[in-house]
Amino acid sequence: MRFFSDNAAPVHPAVFAALEQANTLDTAYDGDGWSRQLDARFSDLFEADVRALWVPTGTSANCLALAALCPPHGAVVCHHDAHIQNDEGGAPGFYTHGAKLLLGEGEGAKLTPASIAAVLDPIRNDVHQLQAHAISITNATEYGCVYTPNEVAAIGHLARERRLGLHMDGARFANAVAHLGCTPADLTWRAGVDALSFGFVKNGGMSAEALVFFKPELAAATLYRRKRAGLLLSKGRYLAAQIHALLDHDLWLDNARASNAGATMLAKAAGERLVYPVEANEVFLRVTAAEAEKLRAKGFDFYDWGPGEARLVTSWDHQPDAIRPLAEAIAAL
Amino acid sequence: MRFFSDNAAPVHPAVFAALEQANTLDTAYDGDGWSRQLDARFSDLFEADVRALWVPTGTSANCLALAALCPPHGAVVCHHDAHIQNDEGGAPGFYTHGAKLLLGEGEGAKLTPASIAAVLDPIRNDVHQLQAHAISITNATEYGCVYTPNEVAAIGHLARERRLGLHMDGARFANAVAHLGCTPADLTWRAGVDALSFGFVKNGGMSAEALVFFKPELAAATLYRRKRAGLLLSKGRYLAAQIHALLDHDLWLDNARASNAGATMLAKAAGERLVYPVEANEVFLRVTAAEAEKLRAKGFDFYDWGPGEARLVTSWDHQPDAIRPLAEAIAAL
Amino acid sequence: MRFFSDNAAPVHPAVFAALEQANTLDTAYDGDGWSRQLDARFSDLFEADVRALWVPTGTSANCLALAALCPPHGAVVCHHDAHIQNDEGGAPGFYTHGAKLLLGEGEGAKLTPASIAAVLDPIRNDVHQLQAHAISITNATEYGCVYTPNEVAAIGHLARERRLGLHMDGARFANAVAHLGCTPADLTWRAGVDALSFGFVKNGGMSAEALVFFKPELAAATLYRRKRAGLLLSKGRYLAAQIHALLDHDLWLDNARASNAGATMLAKAAGERLVYPVEANEVFLRVTAAEAEKLRAKGFDFYDWGPGEARLVTSWDHQPDAIRPLAEAIAAL
Amino acid sequence: MRFFSDNAAPVHPAVFAALEQANTLDTAYDGDGWSRQLDARFSDLFEADVRALWVPTGTSANCLALAALCPPHGAVVCHHDAHIQNDEGGAPGFYTHGAKLLLGEGEGAKLTPASIAAVLDPIRNDVHQLQAHAISITNATEYGCVYTPNEVAAIGHLARERRLGLHMDGARFANAVAHLGCTPADLTWRAGVDALSFGFVKNGGMSAEALVFFKPELAAATLYRRKRAGLLLSKGRYLAAQIHALLDHDLWLDNARASNAGATMLAKAAGERLVYPVEANEVFLRVTAAEAEKLRAKGFDFYDWGPGEARLVTSWDHQPDAIRPLAEAIAAL
Incomplete structure (x- = not known):
């Protein structure tokens, strides 16, 4: 994913x-x-x-x-x-x-x-x-x-x-x-x-x-x-x-709400790991290289954002069911 | 057209x-x-x-x-x-x-x-x-x-x-x-x-x-x-x-052949009116303002190209049946 | 010169x-x-x-x-x-x-x-x-x-x-x-x-x-x-x-008058050879290559201006005595 | 000065x-x-x-x-x-x-x-x-x-x-x-x-x-x-x-040596006030606004360089006799 x-x-x-x-x-x-x-x-x-x-x-x-x-x-x-x-x-x-x-x-x-x-x-x-x-x-x-x-x-x-x-x-x-x-x-x-x-x-x-x-x-x-x-x-x-x-x-708003909702779900799972408050569809996480590797091993792709940080971006087509496994994986770190 | x-x-x-x-x-x-x-x-x-x-x-x-x-x-x-x-x-x-x-x-x-x-x-x-x-x-x-x-x-x-x-x-x-x-x-x-x-x-x-x-x-x-x-x-x-x-x-060639064919059909109808030899999909005609008007009255749209000239451009989707009426209208001028 | x-x-x-x-x-x-x-x-x-x-x-x-x-x-x-x-x-x-x-x-x-x-x-x-x-x-x-x-x-x-x-x-x-x-x-x-x-x-x-x-x-x-x-x-x-x-x-005007005067003196000598009326300090002459060569042989330097033409430009420091020999040389062509 | x-x-x-x-x-x-x-x-x-x-x-x-x-x-x-x-x-x-x-x-x-x-x-x-x-x-x-x-x-x-x-x-x-x-x-x-x-x-x-x-x-x-x-x-x-x-x-070098020498003389007078080592012809001093004012009152003009600093630039024509009064004024601050 x-x-x-x-x-x-x-x-x-x-x-x-x-x-x-x-x-x-x-x-x-x-x-x-x-x-x-x-x-x-x-x-x-x-x-x-x-x-x-x-x-x-x-x-x-x-x-x-x-x-x-x-x-x-x-x-x-x-x-x-x-x-x-x-x-x-x-x-x-x-x-x-x-x-x-x-x-x-x-x-x-x-x-x-x-x-x-x-x-x-x-x-x-x-x-x-x-x-x-x-x-x-x-x-x-x-x-x-x-x-x-x-x-x-x-x-x-x-x-x-x-x-x-x-x-x-x-x-x-x-x-x-x-x-x-x-x-x-x-x-x-x-x-x-x-x-x-x-x-x-x-x-x-x-x-x-x-x-x-x-x-x-x-x-x-x-x-x-x-x-x-x-x-x-x-x-x-x-x-x-x-x-x-x-x-x-207002499809533009519906789409934005959908991607925002995905990010919010991830933000909740991330808790203290958040680098910035999540107000849109981007989530910046504090993760070690090993933790990032763990997430990738589960099939989640994302960018490293400098040392110790990762960026996850949700989009209009991410359904809650698609987000949930990542949220759980983050929570489980 | x-x-x-x-x-x-x-x-x-x-x-x-x-x-x-x-x-x-x-x-x-x-x-x-x-x-x-x-x-x-x-x-x-x-x-x-x-x-x-x-x-x-x-x-x-x-x-x-x-x-x-x-x-x-x-x-x-x-x-x-x-x-x-x-x-x-x-x-x-x-x-x-x-x-x-x-x-x-x-x-x-x-x-x-x-x-x-x-x-x-x-x-x-x-x-x-x-x-x-x-x-x-x-x-x-x-x-x-x-x-x-x-x-x-x-x-x-x-x-x-x-x-x-x-x-x-x-x-x-x-x-x-x-x-x-x-x-x-x-x-x-x-x-x-x-x-x-x-x-x-x-x-x-x-x-x-x-x-x-x-x-x-x-x-x-x-x-x-x-x-x-x-x-x-x-x-x-x-x-x-x-x-x-x-x-x-080779769809690109097929499309080009189709539009060229349309122009060729128009060129034949145009005869002496042609300003340039027709080698691609553009036809430049010598027409008076009245003649141009006549073509437009029959539903054909095109650009005037300076005084006494008109430009007709064919495209990949012009079927012979679509070109023929224009060719006939030109021949009839 | x-x-x-x-x-x-x-x-x-x-x-x-x-x-x-x-x-x-x-x-x-x-x-x-x-x-x-x-x-x-x-x-x-x-x-x-x-x-x-x-x-x-x-x-x-x-x-x-x-x-x-x-x-x-x-x-x-x-x-x-x-x-x-x-x-x-x-x-x-x-x-x-x-x-x-x-x-x-x-x-x-x-x-x-x-x-x-x-x-x-x-x-x-x-x-x-x-x-x-x-x-x-x-x-x-x-x-x-x-x-x-x-x-x-x-x-x-x-x-x-x-x-x-x-x-x-x-x-x-x-x-x-x-x-x-x-x-x-x-x-x-x-x-x-x-x-x-x-x-x-x-x-x-x-x-x-x-x-x-x-x-x-x-x-x-x-x-x-x-x-x-x-x-x-x-x-x-x-x-x-x-x-x-x-x-x-008004030194700027005095200087300009001096260079204009030089050109005017040349223009008079040039007569029918002039390509353009001389209204400032440039003189364009019709000269053959041989004629141009003759002028150069007398020590006058200037630009050829396409075939059969020469450009002579006077300047603020050209005294009549300096212009006269060129005027005479042109007249003598 | x-x-x-x-x-x-x-x-x-x-x-x-x-x-x-x-x-x-x-x-x-x-x-x-x-x-x-x-x-x-x-x-x-x-x-x-x-x-x-x-x-x-x-x-x-x-x-x-x-x-x-x-x-x-x-x-x-x-x-x-x-x-x-x-x-x-x-x-x-x-x-x-x-x-x-x-x-x-x-x-x-x-x-x-x-x-x-x-x-x-x-x-x-x-x-x-x-x-x-x-x-x-x-x-x-x-x-x-x-x-x-x-x-x-x-x-x-x-x-x-x-x-x-x-x-x-x-x-x-x-x-x-x-x-x-x-x-x-x-x-x-x-x-x-x-x-x-x-x-x-x-x-x-x-x-x-x-x-x-x-x-x-x-x-x-x-x-x-x-x-x-x-x-x-x-x-x-x-x-x-x-x-x-x-x-x-080597006039370029003589001139540069002269302006460098002026700056060096000022630098010696400035002592602890220097912001940077003086290696060319510019002297940056730590001075209060009051001190800068004092120097200006004696007829020395220069730029303030942000709060608490002044820039003095010497040039090729500054003779030692012209520099000395400023050096003394700085030392006297």
């Missing part, structure tokens, strides 16, 4: 059904009906006039957002454990034409107003030093922790004060919303977020993420940047259709 | 079947079985040791190839009607970090050794002028014309003499091979091609193109560039599987 | 005197007194509130201007014989992060509203094609021709209509103003110019050009870009002082 | 004399005699076949070197207090097209093999993480500390083992060599350095630094990059002449 990553999970049947429905002749690129409805669809979901673009990867969603918020000669504050810093192969540098990431601290990969200020305050206001233009936070974080609407709003407040844009990497946005039970609006634009990478691939999708701009004027240039980056698939309807399928009947 | 673009066509059932087969849990990115077999698969097809990467768009395939062949301070010779020049939103400039396209002439959007030399010869060999590092040709071209192996080899010879890389934009490579009846090897590396964008999306695929390097050493950095460009989809198996499905039993 | 380029001329004594005056301890970069006075100095000269930065080369002045007027995903219209197109080693692509130059036509390397419109009109207004964001003209042009204030204003009008920025490459701006006898304001912002590369190096300077923004808000980001491009010399006072010396007592 | 920076110091009379000697008509760009002799001149100095280019700033020398050693998709290890990290306005990101700086630790801004390995070892060897391609060290460092030839060689050894390029930012290379009494060769290529930014501006020059490549093959593309960056001044002889003047009769 694999607990490597929600990236490895299969595609939800409803997404497949949508692909088949889209399998007709339609206008190319984003001129088809599915694509043209995305603005309206996300405006409904977010209770505001937003712009939404499909892209094929979370990395491209994140980096198009950064490019919209930060000029090449600027910088973006993020956590030192952020995905954009560690796992995107330098894509932020590519998309922003060389802007820099400035690294902040915080438990569970969560920035705080204080940790952001600690990055910003030493920067001299002159041309010799890179000036920050934006902040990027991940929700749920790379360690499966969740910012509450209030926590985001505190960062949003700082961003406004310092005239910085605010981006949320929501590769696991669904897991965060499912955990909090709040509205998508409360966790984003009402808290000061300007752009959201809204993840679908880890949550039952195949190859489509959404980039949502809460300030519509930010979207215009991004349409050009998306094309220029080679991201404008010619049969875009197959991406848009995936997103519609996951939004229909 | 739409003859806008092969981009608009549906996805072939065999591709759908492959997606469903891939719909299981596997390693993320390009670590899955389908992706890992691409090198071998294309090495078989091309009778040589090649490297092959999936990417989601033809633009990204083209531009990763250009970035592999040309440094930021260099230039690439292409036809002034090339897709990379006119229809990729500046993606070559993005991927190469600002290298320049130098524009050559030629009938039917085909460069010749002479037209390439006419671009190269006036360049002073000093740092004030951009030096060419590569040539890019499109086969079949943007006007549906096909370079023969001999024609490519003549350009390949020039490229070697001038120490230039040679890229082939093969968005419609299948149509060219189907038309020529040659081997894929004869049309590419045996004729001096270093990198090929091998198109599948216009030919029955959904969202996967292949970038094939005939010099394996060119591929290594491209793996990093693909990730850095946000093109490394996390569920890459769904891209790789599409390509396998189209290669199986 | 060398007539290769005004680039090769020595530095004016007044500039040397200024360097010696600046040879004291002062604040680094552009914090010194000379640098801080540039805004005021150029605001006086241009009868408007302008921002002026020193840079070490015309190429960097031009390209910082383009970067201020055009985003990476945009394009700039210029003449196909423009310096930015042919002689800056791809610097526009570097500074703009890959924006494209779109090439227009016109006698004597002068664009016209009609030739610019001929470039702009075919561009589809979609993301697949690069949209123009700016126009760049050179005054005096690469062929020594001069745009009048009215001609610039006509282009400026078009630029406003199409919402494009307007840059003037004024490597030989002094020669143009000296020829026209107009005010600097009439030839620039009053005619719609947003940014001017104001050349001093070809006109008696050593290593300082000025970049003048007529819309002050364009300058702010350019200060960061100048630093980021490694152009912010630490002992900037030696650049600023050069500019002040050439502005003092 | 100003002790802000060696950047603020005047230009040495011998440099001025050289500028006057160069004030004749010669070939433009780097075609003149002075420029063409730089390779030979530095090859003599370094006892090896090297390539040397003038550039107008240390930032551009550093960043051209980084671009020669690291592709856009790579990374460079440097100290977190390195000038390229903190004071070049993001120029490394511009010149490398977005490569990243990876930050290491070490006393006095000196990296060690261990601190570099601590940066390198956690990097996974996959496309998701930026791979290091080079190391950059500063000698003398930003805190006025000096790497010995043995220390550089240890880092050079690591670089070879890991297949990384090695760059030395030698803005104060002269001060380091003067302090060590070693040969320039021992401190550079014999210790594994591939490229050196050899500073002249802080050491009596006006506007010229040298970029020296110890692997000649690295220089070729850099000639294009220098032009493309707008750094190829048209009257390059005025830059080359400065460098020749400072190399003549």
